[in-house]
Amino acid sequence: MTEPQHILVTGGAGYIGSHACKALAKAGFIPVAFDNLSTGWRQAVQFGPLEQGDLMDRASVDAAFARWKPVAVMHFAALSLVGESMQDPGLYWRVNLGGALNLVEAACAHGCRNFVFSSTCATYGEADGVLLDEDTAQRPINSYGASKRAIEDVLRNFGAAKGLNHVIFRYFNVAGSDPEGQIGECHDPETHLIPVMLQAVQGKRPALTLHGTDYETRDGTCVRDYVHVSDLADAHVLGLRWLLEGKGDRVFNLGTGTGFSVKEVIEASRVITNREVPVVMGPRRAGDATSLVSGSERARAELGWEPSRSNLPQMIRDAWAWEQGPGYGKD
Template sequence: MADHVLVTGGAGYIGAHACKALKRAGFVPVAFDNLSTGWEGAVKFGPLARGDLMDRASIDAALAEWKPVAVMHFAALSLVGESMSDPGRYWRVNVGGALNLIEACVAAGVGQFVFSSTCATYGDQDGVVLNEDTPQRPINAYGASKLAIEQMLGNFGASHGLQSVIFRYFNVAGADPEGEVGERHEPETHLIPLMLDAIEGKRAALTLHGTDYATRDGTCLRDYVHVTDLADAHVRGLRWLQGGKGGRVFCLGTGTGYSVREVIDHARVVTNRAVPVVEGPRRAGDAAALVCGSARARDELGWTPERGLEAMIRDAWRWSQGGGF
């Protein structure tokens, strides 16, 4: 009988892709989700356990019913701008929800935990390739809440033996190449789907949030990683824990940064369409440049991202043309 893995946020963008990767690897992914931002139509690879991380009883019930060998934790509030204007909500939901989940895992004897963290824990450190040894100095409540959860996992590892793999990753993009799941948020805040919406006329134009950054063309520079590659890394992280190798932190990215204007240029090539653009002010909490060093993931997990930026745009474009869920 296949082992179950509880995937919090399994009805969301990255969680659903992780569920597909888990199923392909021989696990039964159980999507634990309150569907506040996720989509029931994205739960295609295993059962859905309706629940909320702020409701400890619902977590306990899911762990008792499905008896997972591990948890993958994706569920979180993740809007940088909102975290700047309403930090209390991010501390309450992200940190409080994670604490409920971690304590429930300890109580249920679930000893393996894969955590979706973020490069936002590093803050604004321009001109530096960010890796696992880079000091963490978050500049917004979103990044600070994720860092707090990383520290919490360290505490529970020391006191209760909870083993965790922590992934700090960069801008996730693209869609499942087979078209079963893709990216959909309401409201949408991610560059590539916003850009494709503008191309299709679903919005008037793509807004450039700041054009005066100290980058090669004045727009923010980011490292983009394909969601399917990212999901593969999470399965590798679970295998790492199952192999008894202990807790570890890994950064996930391609090592190549693209500016917003460069992403737009690639989209024109992929779609053969113009991208309507307007210039706007900077957003609070945005770093100028975030680029990842993934040598540890390559050397220790055997993980190498296989899909570049144009593949990310092409898969996302195909998904958007197909109508979504």
């Protein structure tokens, strides 16, 4: 009988990490959620054990590797607020890069040579009017994107020096929630457009602020490529299998190739919920790119990834169902 394989999932109590844990469990792995619960939720850890620890504490990272002996790491844990990263860049460099370095060094020290990294389209910076692919130049315009790009460099360096095999996923705006309603998107504070918009619709928060309406887009608001969180989680399992099958280091973009403006997302919400979205105008936010859109031809062709839920109505419907439920931290 084959021994079950443990996967250390940093940030496994968070939004994307918890969905990845569910996908891993469904695929027959045992996800070990490594999380300090500063932004994650204990209630989201439903598909494997919770190892409470902090990436900035190397001893707790080593202890997790020694206890669970994972065959691979999925690294999601990071600070990820663009505005905050512009105001406090030192925090983002210390936590994101420092934590990742502790994790990478511990993985190598414990003989864990497979690493799936959650990177971001923010590494590309402003690349307006271009359908981004994996060879697009990386010129991040905020500390969040810059810290993620630096971690990619760390992985390449440790790959060359220590044989650390890695898959890097650069993905776009993640949206939606688990269609079965077990887990969902729940940040405190919430900054992502779709949940903020849906909470405003329900009167749970003030009106949605449009951060800039003078961008050079079809309606003056920023354009983004959205991908369903469950599709994203499936891609990470495919990336893990890629490494376990010995296929080598690879970078994959995860998007749909279709961009939607903020105003278009608002209109789609109105149709799905049959409610108007309360909106107020605000200034641009520092660090926001005008348009970020990516195809995923490499992921489709090489991983066999099919983002079947990544259409805007489905993402809003799933998010709306979650927002109307009990959520986390409310019991």
